[in-house]
Amino acid sequence: MNDNFYKEFENSQILIVGGAGFVGSNLCRLLVNYVDNVKVTIIDNLLSSEITNIPKSNKIEFREGSITDFRILATLKDEYDYIFHLATYHGNQSSIFDPIKDHDNNTLTTLKLFEIIRNYKNIKKVVYSSAGCSVAKKTFDMAVATTEEDPIEIDMDSPYSISKLIGEFYSNYYYKQYGLPVVRARFQNVYGPGEVLGAGNWRGTYATIWRNVTPTFIYKALKGMDIPLENEGIATRDFIYVEDICRGLMLCALRGEGGDVYNLGSGNEVSIAQLAEEIKKVTRSKSRIEYLPKRSWDNSGKRFASVEKSKLKLGFISEISHREGIKRTVEWTKDNLELIEKCILKHMEHLNYYQ
Numbered sequence: 001m002n003d004n005f006y007k008e009f010e011n012s013q014i015l016i017v018g019g020a021g022f023v024g025s026n027l028c029r030l031l032v033n034y035v036d037n038v039k040v041t042i043i044d045n046l047l048s049s050e051i052t053n054i055p056k057s058n059k060i061e062f063r064e065g066s067i068t069d070f071r072i073l074a075t076l077k078d079e080y081d082y083i084f085h086l087a088t089y090h091g092n093q094s095s096i097f098d099p100i101k102d103h104d105n106n107t108l109t110t111l112k113l114f115e116i117i118r119n120y121k122n123i124k125k126v127v128y129s130s131a132g133c134s135v136a137k138k139t140f141d142m143a144v145a146t147t148e149e150d151p152i153e154i155d156m157d158s159p160y161s162i163s164k165l166i167g168e169f170y171s172n173y174y175y176k177q178y179g180l181p182v183v184r185a186r187f188q189n190v191y192g193p194g195e196v197l198g199a200g201n202w203r204g205t206y207a208t209i210w211r212n213v214t215p216t217f218i219y220k221a222l223k224g225m226d227i228p229l230e231n232e233g234i235a236t237r238d239f240i241y242v243e244d245i246c247r248g249l250m251l252c253a254l255r256g257e258g259g260d261v262y263n264l265g266s267g268n269e270v271s272i273a274q275l276a277e278e279i280k281k282v283t284r285s286k287s288r289i290e291y292l293p294k295r296s297w298d299n300s301g302k303r304f305a306s307v308e309k310s311k312l313k314l315g316f317i318s319e320i321s322h323r324e325g326i327k328r329t330v331e332w333t334k335d336n337l338e339l340i341e342k343c344i345l346k347h348m349e350h351l352n353y354y355q
Contacts, residue, residue: 012039013079014040016028016040018043019040020054023242025049028042039061040060044214045148047200048089048201066109068112073116081124086107087105090203092207092298093207094207104164119327128266130168130183130185132263143302145305157297165198182259185248188239189214193332195214195242197210198346214239214279219340224285224286225302229291238265244320248304248318
């Protein structure tokens, strides 16, 4: 991928909703490091992120709070060239535990943001972060690459998936009704440096800490802890390195068509069992694999994305191989163990209850 597209963001004002989070902070870091004369405004309530995620730069303005808060909405002006809406209530299990909180931090965030900005004239593009898991066929049989045109099933595994789809419906509605140039980016399974286990507030479930499979497996492998493998690890996912997805988001902003949708993934299928073995190999870990039963709610077994449309329309190709991405993430984790363990420790009382 040619990185000359960074220059197209020069002299821009950019709003990142959820900019202190894992993906948002990495996107922010790329923008301030590679784009001259750019102003980035971050809005984040730090529910599932830490303020230390935000890069130190005079190009950044941080406003703490939810985009659903009127006091935050009142600070917005028609001055942004690009808006990245990345705020979310992190994860399926948290949404199952508290669907109302998921609604407040997933569905309502999208509606309130779009309602405020619907008549803005300066906006070139709004990029909405959706989820590939909401659209992929629910199967443990052989997976077929999910395209952007595949039909959406009515049966969902979690309020999180429902919320992400509602966000897509609102994206299309505000595009057709008001001409708001919203592009939908369907995330596959993002991993990489900057995802801090235990970041943010306790949200009522152990998934507050063990939030995604890759950082969980890496941390436990480094510490010699058992690595939990649900359903023998037969599920498959499309893993995409965080820098790749951030470049994909930027290409959505520059090349994406308003009202359209694009998969951001690697296009490769990797089983969770393969992931565990790769992490054990890279970390040289002696951790034992702990085989657990299938999670009762999880019917999203095997899946990966078709990336042909993103390649053709956006010029997007994921560049970091899974093996290289794991190596980089392991090194980052080693370098940031103190921060990670500090975040885990603040939830320890709750975690002991759930283990």
